[in-house]
Amino acid sequence: MEAVQLQETPLGQLLVSSRAIAQIAEHSLDECYGVVGLGRGARIRRAFALRRRHGVEVILSEQGGIELTLAVVIAYGLNLAEVAATVRSRVSYEVERVTGLDVARVEVRIDDVRHKD
Amino acid sequence: MSDTKTDLKAASAELALVRRLATSALEALERERQRIDGLNVYPVPDGDTGMNLVLTVRALVEELDATESSAPAAFRRDLARALLMRARGTSGVILAQIVRGAVEAAPVSGPIGGRALATMLERSRDAAYSAVAKPAEGTILTMMRELTDEAREQRRKGLSLEQRLDGLVERGEAALERTREQSPVLSEAGVVDAGAAGLLVCLRAISSALAGAPVVAPVPALRLVSP
Numbered sequence: 001m002e003a004v005q006l007q008e009t010p011l012g013q014l015l016v017s018s019r020a021i022a023q024i025a026e027h028s029l030d031e032c033y034g035v036v037g038l039g040r041g042a043r044i045r046r047a048f049a050l051r052r053r054h055g056v057e058v059i060l061s062e063q064g065g066i067e068l069t070l071a072v073v074i075a076y077g078l079n080l081a082e083v084a085a086t087v088r089s090r091v092s093y094e095v096e097r098v099t100g101l102d103v104a105r106v107e108v109r110i111d112d113v114r115h116k117d
Numbered sequence: 118m119s120d121t122k123t124d125l126k127a128a129s130a131e132l133a134l135v136r137r138l139a140t141s142a143l144e145a146l147e148r149e150r151q152r153i154d155g156l157n158v159y160p161v162p163d164g165d166t167g168m169n170l171v172l173t174v175r176a177l178v179e180e181l182d183a184t185e186s187s188a189p190a191a192f193r194r195d196l197a198r199a200l201l202m203r204a205r206g207t208s209g210v211i212l213a214q215i216v217r218g219a220v221e222a223a224p225v226s227g228p229i230g231g232r233a234l235a236t237m238l239e240r241s242r243d244a245a246y247s248a249v250a251k252p253a254e255g256t257i258l259t260m261m262r263e264l265t266d267e268a269r270e271q272r273r274k275g276l277s278l279e280q281r282l283d284g285l286v287e288r289g290e291a292a293l294e295r296t297r298e299q300s301p302v303l304s305e306a307g308v309v310d311a312g313a314a315g316l317l318v319c320l321r322a323i324s325s326a327l328a329g330a331p332v333v334a335p336v337p338a339l340r341l342v343s344p
Contacts, residue, residue, distance in 0.1 A: 030251040031251050034248050078214075086206060
């Protein structure tokens with residue numbers, strides 16, 4: 001499994017897996033206002049794709065930062081652009097807060113619009 | 118013929134009242150904006166909750182100012198659309214849901230009594246909660262739920278609308294204080310929730326504007342326009 005280095009110490013490296021990063025992103029998506037579900041997952045395939053998990057794709061950018069693609073389902077009747085903007089800022093804030101890594105880019109893809117189940 | 122005239126007169130008097138209530142909410146938010154911005158540590162500590170609420174309520178006021186229509190269905194649709202398009206930030210998007218719920222549930226005619234008020238708040242609460250997978254406690258959503266509980270509890274009591282709103286403000290103040298303990302992020306920062314504070318500022322402004330407003334009907338009504 002691919003992982004990102006958080007720290008390099010004389011005793012060894014500290015790594016965080018892409019799965020862990022995806023989990024953090026997913027957890028913060030659950031509480032994002034306007035998000036009522038996750039999409040089927042990003043279909044974009046890239047050489048640096050680390051992990052695809054329930055609508056969250058984690059990519060390690062060549063510059064060392066993290067790129068996230070979030071595939072979400074938004075509640076019907078909301079301002080999609082505004083919800084996408086708040087999703088972007090919330091998830092990148094949360095991932096940066098928890099990992100200390102730089103989130104270079106967050107792509108929000110609205111897969112569907114529907115009423116909450 | 119004279120009935121229609123009376124209805125139109127009542128409709129425009131009510132539109133004027135709703136405008137005054139919305140304007141006082143906007144003015145109160147503008148006064149409290151910096152304080153609300155300063156409380157904003159959740160979900161992202163970017164200090165913009167107050168500004169987002171001001172921009173969202175300003176959209177509502179501008180829509181009310183622009184409208185001359187006395188056709189309730191069209192008017193409600195325009196209002197919901199203006200709020201949808203111009204809601205800003207998470208708190209603004211939630212406030213738009215709250216207003217839309219209340220507007221949709223407002224009685225088309227007749228004064229607003231305990232049952233109508235409770236129904237309006239229930240619809241607001243349901244609209245607000247309908248758009249989040251896992252609602253967090255100690256937010257504007259918690260505030261909305263507590264206000265709805267209060268409206269339900271006072272439903273059968275013989276109170277005037279002013280007294281009911283007083284009760285809501287009092288409950289809201291206690292609910293706001295409780296948000297401090299309901300979320301770990303807020304207790305750590307030692308603040309109450311910014312969005313909940315903003316909603317209470319609006320409610321308090323509406324409550325005092327209504328109490329000071331000239332009475333246009335035996336029981337002043339929050340409802341929008343008569344058919």
